Amino acid sequence: MPPETTSSRIKRDRAATRARLLDAARLRFARDGFDGTSVRDVAGDAAVDPALVFRYFGSKKKLFDEATAVPEPAAELFGGPREELPARLLGSIAFQDWPSHAGEHPLIAMLRSSGHAETRERLREEVCETYVRALAELTGGGPDGDLRAELFSAWMLGIGVLRSVIGTPAITGATPEDLEPHLEKVIAALLERG
Structure with a gap:
C-alpha cells in the first residue's frame, strides 16, 4: 500500500x-x-x-x-406488503429512532422551523410526495381519496409531534402495539385494505 x-x-x-x-x-x-x-x-x-x-x-x-434533508424512503418502508404500509409509515414517523436527528424523524426538524416559507414548502413537498402519495393509493380513489390520504397523514404526523415535540404522557408512553387497535380503526375509516 x-x-x-x-x-x-x-x-x-x-x-x-x-x-x-x-x-x-x-x-x-x-x-x-x-x-x-x-x-x-x-x-x-x-x-x-x-x-x-x-x-x-x-x-x-x-x-x-x-x-434536514429527509433520507430517501427505505425500500423496506415502501417495498413491503401494501396492506402493512400504514403501520410501517406510522412506525417510521413516531417510533423509529433517528440518532442523527436527535432521535426524531427529520420532518420534526423542519416542523420546528416552519416559520420560514421555504421550509414550509419543502415540508409540504416531502409530506405530499412521499407519504400522501403512497397513502392515496390505499384509499381506493373516489372524489375524496386525496383528502382521506391527507387526513391519515395528519393523524400520523400529529402522533409524531405529540410524542417528540410536546411529550404528552399517554402517546409518549404508548408502544406500537398500544396504537394498533386505533390504527386499525383509522385505516377502516380512511383507507381500504387491498
Missing part, C-alpha cells in the same frame, strides 16, 4: 470536518430549529472554527437544507 500523501490526508480531513459539521447541525436543528441554532453553535459542537461552516456549506440556510 502506498504511503498516504499530504493531499489525500487533507481531503480526508476536509471530508471528516464537513461530516462533523453536518452531524452537529442535524442535532441542533432537530432540537432547536433554524432560528434557535447559530452557526457558532454548530461549529462549537463540531469543535471547529465557525468560518468552516461557510467554507463547506456557503450559508446557514444551505447547511440547514442539507442537514
Whole structure:
C-alpha cells in the first residue's frame, strides 16, 4: 500500500470536518430549529472554527437544507406488503429512532422551523410526495381519496409531534402495539385494505 500523501490526508480531513459539521447541525436543528441554532453553535459542537461552516456549506440556510434533508424512503418502508404500509409509515414517523436527528424523524426538524416559507414548502413537498402519495393509493380513489390520504397523514404526523415535540404522557408512553387497535380503526375509516 502506498504511503498516504499530504493531499489525500487533507481531503480526508476536509471530508471528516464537513461530516462533523453536518452531524452537529442535524442535532441542533432537530432540537432547536433554524432560528434557535447559530452557526457558532454548530461549529462549537463540531469543535471547529465557525468560518468552516461557510467554507463547506456557503450559508446557514444551505447547511440547514442539507442537514434536514429527509433520507430517501427505505425500500423496506415502501417495498413491503401494501396492506402493512400504514403501520410501517406510522412506525417510521413516531417510533423509529433517528440518532442523527436527535432521535426524531427529520420532518420534526423542519416542523420546528416552519416559520420560514421555504421550509414550509419543502415540508409540504416531502409530506405530499412521499407519504400522501403512497397513502392515496390505499384509499381506493373516489372524489375524496386525496383528502382521506391527507387526513391519515395528519393523524400520523400529529402522533409524531405529540410524542417528540410536546411529550404528552399517554402517546409518549404508548408502544406500537398500544396504537394498533386505533390504527386499525383509522385505516377502516380512511383507507381500504387491498
